Amino acid sequence: MSRAQRLLDLIQVLRRHRRAVAGTVLAEELGVSLRTLYRDIESLKAQGAHIDGEAGVGYVLRPGFMLPPLMFSEDEIEALVLGSRWVSERADGPLGKAARNVLAKIGAVLPAELKNRIDTSGLLIGPGEPIAAGDGELAAIRQAIRAERKMEVAYADERGNVTNRIVWPVALAFFDRVRVVVAWCELRNGYRHFRTDRIAALELSVERYPRRRAMLLKEWHALQGVPEQ
Structure with a gap:
């Protein structure tokens, strides 16, 4: 080396x-x-x-130091391609488009022989269940997470009973068949997990939640016993 x-x-x-x-x-x-x-x-x-x-x-x-662009290894290229293809197929429309743009930008600066590895990768994403929430809902949830804004949601339980809640979204988990919002629920005064396919209505609030998202997420990790990524 x-x-x-x-x-x-x-x-x-x-x-x-x-x-x-x-x-x-x-x-x-x-x-x-x-x-x-x-x-x-x-x-x-x-x-x-x-x-x-x-x-x-x-x-x-400390953040802020940048080195000249790195040359990707074959494994790193395959990881980028596989991850981007999964996001393109299994996330919402705007996020999928962003994943395709990332690959295009990377390919534009790679040497020809490495760019060809992106175009001819043999790693594919198999078919899966349809996303259990529309593009609008997932994109709005991601926006609320980034902006640390409260959301007003109408949420249905497994019996179909709907309650109106104000939640502080801190994360969005993508599983094979469902998407789950990790949030602090003001109604329950605690962390709850909301399946996006059970959110009957959603509206972003202009109000930011009172604690920083990073601290809330750290607290949730500790309570759930889930290692931080």
């Missing part, structure tokens, strides 16, 4: 860790000696990377 590729890999590893990570962990993941790792970290700092930490404490990369 060239030194330039090693530095790129180190940046990618640091980006995956939200908190300080020990030098020994980084060295093991990259397959280099601890001495080489320390030298590479100093090289990145000299190039402008904002890496906080020190030997024996751990390292964390």
Whole structure:
């Protein structure tokens, strides 16, 4: 592995860790000696990377540092193609269009032989159940999540009984057959999971919910015992 590729890999590893990570962990993941790792970290700092930490404490990369465009490996290209095709087929229309645009943009800057891997990938998405909510509902939910805005929903339970609720949407989970909104429900005063196919009506509120979404999501992860991604 060239030194330039090693530095790129180190940046990618640091980006995956939200908190300080020990030098020994980084060295093991990259397959280099601890001495080489320390030298590479100093090289990145000299190039402008904002890496906080020190030997024996751990390292964390602050946001904002950009390296020249990376060259994707074959596995990375296949991961991009497969993920984009799944989103294109199984998410709502606007998100599917965005996934196709991502592939087009990536293909435009790749060398011809790698661009051909995108066009001729043998990884396909099989047919599945229709999305259990329309494009409008899913797009509106995603908008509410991004803007941290409350939603007013009419929600039907398994018996068809409808209740009107004000919820704070924090995440949207895509399963094979259903889509589920993770939200704080003001009516129940707690976190609830709402199937999008049971939302009879939905309206975005102009009011933002009082706590930051990142903190709500972290709290939900802890309560559910679900590892953070």
